[in-house]
Amino acid sequence: xxxxxxxxxxxxxxxxxxxxxxxxxxxxxxxxxxxxxxxxxxxxxxxxxxxxxxxxxxxxxxxxxxxxxxxxxxxxxxxxxxxxxxxxxxxxxxxxxxxxxxxxxxxxxxxxxxxxxxxxxxxxxxxxxxxxxxxxxxxxxxxxxxxxxxxxxxxxx
Ligand SMILES: [Zn+2]
Numbered sequence: 001x002x003x004x005x006x007x008x009x010x011x012x013x014x015x016x017x018x019x020x021x022x023x024x025x026x027x028x029x030x031x032x033x034x035x036x037x038x039x040x041x042x043x044x045x046x047x048x049x050x051x052x053x054x055x056x057x058x059x060x061x062x063x064x065x066x067x068x069x070x071x072x073x074x075x076x077x078x079x080x081x082x083x084x085x086x087x088x089x090x091x092x093x094x095x096x097x098x099x100x101x102x103x104x105x106x107x108x109x110x111x112x113x114x115x116x117x118x119x120x121x122x123x124x125x126x127x128x129x130x131x132x133x134x135x136x137x138x139x140x141x142x143x144x145x146x147x148x149x150x151x152x153x154x155x156x157x
Pocket of ligand 1: 102103104105106107140141142143144145
């Protein structure tokens with residue numbers, strides 16, 4: 001899906017939810033959704049709030065938090081709990097995915113593991129209907145590994 005289509009689908013999900021539940025279609029909710037989907041990859045509430053402020057949309061911390069909770073419920077946003085803190089991700093375009101998390105610097109990168117699709121299809125879940133999965137591979141990224149090796153070499157001299 002193109003980024004614009006993703007945005008349209010995401011807005012559609014929000015609109016139908018608001019209409020079904022008799023909620024007001026406040027411009028804040030749409031502005032937050034649009035900003036979240038424009039964030040690229042993982043983001044914090046602070047960075048989202050900064051981005052909204054940039055476009056002169058000042059929403060309170062409570063509004064932002066409650067709106068993000070709604071988006072998580074609607075599966076428009078995924079909340080990740082990394083060691084370095086909570087990160088959010090606009091997730092409509094990508095369904096299931098795998099992340100590499102560096103335990104030294106906290107950097108997160110995505111990785112394609114095609115085999116995981118078949119593995120997860122064969123997994124029997126316990127009284128649970130699975131819809132998506134996220135796999136975290138924890139370890140040390142190559143630049144941290146390089147720095148550690150260099151530091152060790154320097155110590156051994
Ligand atoms: Zn690292």
